[in-house]
Amino acid sequence: MKTKHPNPEHLRDFTxxxxxxxxxxxxxxxxxxxxxxxxxxxxxxxLATNIAYFGQFSLAxxxxxxxxxxLAAVIVPVIGALIIGLMARFGSEKxxxxxxxxxxxxxxxxxxxxxxxxxxxxxxxxxISIGSGGPFGAxxxxxxxxxxxxxxxxxxxxxxxxxxxTLLVAGAAAGxxxxxxxxxxxxxxxxxxxxxEWTPRSFIPVAVAAIIAEVERTMLHLxxxxxxFQGGMEISFVGLGGWVAIGICAGLLSGLLTQMVYACEDxxxxxxxxxxxxxxxxxxxxxxxxxxxxxxxxxxxxNIADMLDGRTIATAALILLVVKAIIWSVALGSGTSGxxxxxxxxxxxxxGAVLAGILPTADPGFWALLAMAATMxxxxxxxxxxxxxxxxxxxNTHMLVPLIAACAAAHAVTVLLMKRxxxxxxxxxxxxxxxREYRVDPFALTRVREVMTSNVESVPxxxxxxxxxxxxxxxxTRHPSFPVVNEDGHxxxxxxxxxxLRWRRAGTHRTTTLGxxxxxxxVTLAYPDEYLEGLSxxxxxxxxxxxxxxxxxxxxxxxxxxxxxxxRVRSRKQAEERDRSTLIGFGTRRGKKEDVVESL
Numbered sequence: 001m002k003t004k005h006p007n008p009e010h011l012r013d014f015t016x017x018x019x020x021x022x023x024x025x026x027x028x029x030x031x032x033x034x035x036x037x038x039x040x041x042x043x044x045x046x047l048a049t050n051i052a053y054f055g056q057f058s059l060a061x062x063x064x065x066x067x068x069x070x071l072a073a074v075i076v077p078v079i080g081a082l083i084i085g086l087m088a089r090f091g092s093e094k095x096x097x098x099x100x101x102x103x104x105x106x107x108x109x110x111x112x113x114x115x116x117x118x119x120x121x122x123x124x125x126x127x128i129s130i131g132s133g134g135p136f137g138a139x140x141x142x143x144x145x146x147x148x149x150x151x152x153x154x155x156x157x158x159x160x161x162x163x164x165x166t167l168l169v170a171g172a173a174a175g176x177x178x179x180x181x182x183x184x185x186x187x188x189x190x191x192x193x194x195x196x197e198w199t200p201r202s203f204i205p206v207a208v209a210a211i212i213a214e215v216e217r218t219m220l221h222l223x224x225x226x227x228x229f230q231g232g233m234e235i236s237f238v239g240l241g242g243w244v245a246i247g248i249c250a251g252l253l254s255g256l257l258t259q260m261v262y263a264c265e266d267x268x269x270x271x272x273x274x275x276x277x278x279x280x281x282x283x284x285x286x287x288x289x290x291x292x293x294x295x296x297x298x299x300x301x302x303n304i305a306d307m308l309d310g311r312t313i314a315t316a317a318l319i320l321l322v323v324k325a326i327i328w329s330v331a332l333g334s335g336t337s338g339x340x341x342x343x344x345x346x347x348x349x350x351x352g353a354v355l356a357g358i359l360p361t362a363d364p365g366f367w368a369l370l371a372m373a374a375t376m377x378x379x380x381x382x383x384x385x386x387x388x389x390x391x392x393x394x395x396n397t398h399m400l401v402p403l404i405a406a407c408a409a410a411h412a413v414t415v416l417l418m419k420r421x422x423x424x425x426x427x428x429x430x431x432x433x434x435x436r437e438y439r440v441d442p443f444a445l446t447r448v449r450e451v452m453t454s455n456v457e458s459v460p461x462x463x464x465x466x467x468x469x470x471x472x473x474x475x476x477t478r479h480p481s482f483p484v485v486n487e488d489g490h491x492x493x494x495x496x497x498x499x500x501l502r503w504r505r506a507g508t509h510r511t512t513t514l515g516x517x518x519x520x521x522x523v524t525l526a527y528p529d530e531y532l533e534g535l536s537x538x539x540x541x542x543x544x545x546x547x548x549x550x551x552x553x554x555x556x557x558x559x560x561x562x563x564x565x566x567x568r569v570r571s572r573k574q575a576e577e578r579d580r581s582t583l584i585g586f587g588t589r590r591g592k593k594e595d596v597v598e599s600l
Contacts, residue, residue, distance in 0.1 A: 016200040024205045031174040031209035034146035038178030041123040048131020065294035074287030080132025081283030084125045085276040092117040095125045096335040101426040103147045112165040119148035125337040133297040135328045136338020139179045146175025166202045169194045170209035181224030183210035185389035192382040229308045229394035231363030242360040247406035250374030251413025258422040264333025282334030289327035296324040300346045307349040310364025314354050321350035348375025370406040378410030381421040442573045449528035452549050452559035461486045461515030483548040484514045489556035491548045493518035
């Protein structure tokens with residue numbers, strides 16, 4: 001007899017439907033709103049800088065190190081931090097920090113809902129923080145602001161939680177693209193950090209948002225690439241050794257920076273004062289650091305350009321690295337507002353400039369660029385994002401292989417040395433754990449026939465209610481429930497002790513047959529060729545722990561499956577990763593311990 005199979009339409013590669021086009025269309029609106037919000041934030045930062053350090057209400061591109069304030073400049077970050085502390089306490093505490101952990105938390109725990117306060121206060125607080133000398137980047141706050149805009153637009157529309165998440169991340173991707181002109185890296189950031197899935201339903205709208213933001217920023221004549229770099233290095237094994245070495249160093253630096261940030265945060269937690277005042281202490285450290293090395297203040301994009309041009313000598317790079325690391329970790333640990341991407345690039349690039357003299361010969365700026373990307377990728381645990389980010393920042397596609405080598409090495413170091421990244425540590429400290437490994441669900445790969453019990457114990461429909469009660473309570477009965485079948489082998493339903501009690505309490509006569517009791521009842525059935533992914537939904541909807549399995553050809557009972565069978569699939573998957581054995585032996589058979597014992 002020819003075996004029937006389920007409708008192939010239900011076994012597609014992806015579950016995405018045409019609704020993704022609607023969400024993509026909404027993402028266009030989100031991207032445009034995120035773009036203008038990002039541009040507004042960049043101008044706010046420049047305005048705040050000019051007011052704080054030069055007393056000018058203008059958008060001129062003035063440098064912090066040219067301020068006429070002298071020693072009085074130490075007070076500027078303190079005043080800015082006081083304003084941020086007041087905004088966080090009386091506005092929204094969610095404006096504290098660099099933004100990405102807050103976006104992740106909203107996605108995972110808050111049904112992707114961010115309120116209007118965040119959309120307004122986050123960019124404003126970040127502009128004050130960075131404009132008053134805070135050693136941060138604008139990208140984190142813009143990512144969160146774009147995400148808040150996407151979430152607010154989604155909250156006004158009838159969308160699912162997953163669609164709201166997609167629009168939040170679309171806004172975040174548009175925000176990142178606005179600052180750096182890196183749409184591919186923005187998409188990769190969404191995949192590696194924010195979406196927690198890899199599906200067309202989320203990828204397509206996010207890609208649309210990033211691309212639209214890039215097109216619109218180009219039409220507005222924003223620069224791209226913002227740090228052009230034409231250097232490189234000849235590919236060789238010697239070069240490969242250098243790429244891996246700089247990646248390892250970047251991974252160690254990533255671990256150190258992460259530890260510094262959270263050590264500072266732990267220190268602030270012990271202070272006997274309200275957290276509103278902590279940013280002022282961080283601001284004082286920033287001000288003092290600015291006196292030592294003025295280039296460590298603000299977003300520091302000029303530092304990145306100088307390193308890529310090879311204009312930063314090792315001594316100056318070392319001073320910049322040390323000062324930037326200290327004031328950044330203290331300020332971020334104090335709970336002020338600002339991003340991490342630009343500081344990571346600067347600190348990583350400074351390390352690369354310091355080590356360039358002992359690494360294989362390459363074009364000026366080459367090692368600084370590799371260290372920038374590897375430090376970013378290692379600290380954020382996002383190697384692909386960092387790789388494409390560096391390529392798009394510089395416009396140099398020839399750097400792809402060295403970059404991925406360095407980023408992979410840094411990623412390996414941080415994954416092996418640290419339990420969590422700088423982004424997820426904050427979430428963990430709030431009592432939540434998340435796993436950033438995406439795998440195919442084993443339920444989606446396993447059919448019912450692979451786990452079901454084929455030797456099924458059933459009861460006939462002619463059995464009486466009294467007989468069923470005696471059968472279920474007999475000492476030799478091994479299972480809590482049994483399928484009831486008629487003379488043709490068709491399943492009429494299931495019986496278990498609770499069902500027997502319900503019938504007895506309802507006054508049903510003890511001689512009534514199970515066939516009479518189950519006549520007309522709806523039975524939830526499983527099929528041998530269906531996947532456990534669908535079976536788990538059936539168990540949940542029917543509120544049962546077991547289901548009879550019937551053949552599609554004639555609906556005759558062929559098996560029985562329950563939740564324990566599903567759990568065994570999970571256990572088997574874990575065993576595949578845990579147990580090690582040799583499948584091909586040379587001379588002597590090797591394998592699991594029990595295999596060796598059996599062979600003896």
